[in-house]
Each structure stands twice: as structure tokens, then as C-alpha cells.
Amino acid sequence: MNASPEKYDPIARLLHWLVLVLLIVQFGIAWTMPEIGRDSKPEGLIAWHLSVGTLILLVIVLRIVWRLTHAVPPSPTTIPAWQRSLSRLTHFLLYAILLVLPVIGWGNASSRGWDVSLFGVVTLPRLFAQGSALGHELGDIHALLATILLIVAGLHVAAALYHQFIVKDRTLARMLP
Template sequence: MSAIEQHGDETYGLVARLLHWLVVALVAAQFVLGWTMPEVHRDTQPVGLIAWHLALGAALIAAMAVRILWRLTHRPPPSDLPPLLSTVSRVTHFVLYAALIAVPVLGWANASSRGWSVKVVGALPLPALAASGSTVGHAMGDIHSALAWVLLVLIGMHVGAALLHRFVFKDNVLRRMM
């Protein structure tokens, strides 16, 4: 078997795969909570579904921090896609990472501007990203909600590509992340 064919059998490492699917679960929960929780107004208290959105949000921020550190120190398995597809895939992944940072950070800044503390596993408080009552932090809530839609479109493209690889091209791209 040639070296290139052997490359085709490699998967992402166990930690990268666990982090990918943990982030998928947390992001899915954040969309459901974000859209089902009560609307947030000036005097809304962070309880119930809103408290869950903040708690899972903090877990997501922690998971993304670990994931980015891991990604910067561990290369993905070599890809045997044609150069153009490989570039498209790399650019999409980069933009996905950017949105996976921007959306949570904007939500976090918005929570800070409301004077809400964001705690990882209910214990480790993250520093406030915006002063309590800050109008900039407040505006970030709107950008957070708008960018969540952009993230959703990116995820749709990404999942569509994964399914295309699996069922149309019938290559091993999906297996790399399973």
C-alpha cells in the first residue's frame, strides 16, 4: 500500500474527536436554549433556561479554549483531497473556529454588561468582559444573536459537506472524525 493510501486511513486523534463532538452537543444545546429561553430585558434575572444558557455557555468557552490549544499543538491527519477542495475545507474550518469564538465571547460580554456572572461548572467565575451597564456590552447581545445565524449557516454547509463526502463521493472524510 502506498504512503498516500495509508494517509487515507488516518483519523483525528481521540482528544480532537472527543472535543469536536462535545462542542457539537454544547452548540446544539445553546441554539435550543437561546431560542426557547424567555426574552432577556433590562430587569430579567438569570434563572431557569437563561441560567442553563449561561452555564453551558461557560462550559463551551472552556471546551473551545482547550480545543484551540490542542489544535495548535496537534496537526490533523494529512488530507488526500484535491488541492481546491482541501483549501475550501481549511477556509471553512477556520471560519467555523472564528464563529465558535465570536458567538460565545459576545454572549459572555453581554452577560457581563447585565451584571451576570458566568461560571464554569458552577464554580470557576470567568472575568467580566464588559462593565455592568455598559452600552457596548449591551449591543454585543444583538450581534451575538445575529452571528448565531451566521454560525448556523456555516454548520449547515459543514454538515452538508460531511454528508456529501459520505454518501456521494463515498470517501473517508467523515470517518476521520468518528
């Protein structure tokens, strides 16, 4: 048996850990920024939330393009088929949420009449007209989806720890430097 199964390629590993760091920063901002209401302005921590979110959107698009154009190392054959299917489903869900969550936040920001930019360098077009009812609804969906992301990512991290400390295989090593 191969004692050191192939790792994910360096760019895939870099993007994986970069997204983790950006998410920690983004949740830190989301939980400390002022409550967003009708009269809020996109300033201070709220502006940071929009810019870091835009950066996450950019990185996740790059990551998905990279994933679709580069081979993934085969998972160890010791892992039962149902667990491999479950991990594929979880990974797909994580990618899908990471793509949809920032777009929904962007839609909500548009309906508030806020311009979304990447730290003031590039400004994104508005997805909805100011005052759009649908764009407004997206605010609640955005917060709900962020909670779902935390739950799915929590399951993912629990699975990684289970492989590392209980099964004691080299799954985690596939994603480490």
C-alpha cells in the same frame, strides 16, 4: 492507495463530537429561554444558557490549543486543491466563531450586571461595567453570530454528507470512532 487514511487523534475526535452535543443543547436552551429584556434576571434557562456557554468556551479553548499542538492527518489526495482550501477556510471560520460567540455573550451579560459562572463553580470576571453601551450592542451581534454559526456549520455538515454519499470517500471516517 491507502484504503483507510489516518484518522484525527482520539482527543480531537472526542472534542469535535462533544462540541456538537453542547451546541445542540445550547441552541435548544437559547430558543426556549424567556426573551431577555431590561428586567430579566439570570435565572432558570437563562442561567443554564450562561453556564453551558461558558463550558463551550472552555472546551473550544482546549480544542484550539490541542489543534495547534497536534498534527492533523493529511487529507486524501483525491480531493481537489480548491476543495481542500475551502474546507480549511470553513474550519478556521468555525473555530473563530466558536471562540468569539461566547465571549460576546459574556460581554453582553456583564453589561447587564450579570455574573457569568461555570455552573456556580468558577465565576468569570466582568468584561464591561454594568450599563455599558458597547456591551449592550453585543447582544444583537451575539444573536446574529449564532445564526452565522448555524449557516457555516450547515455547509460543513453538507460537505461531510457529500463526501460520504456522493463522492463516497473516507472523509467522514477520519472523524468517526
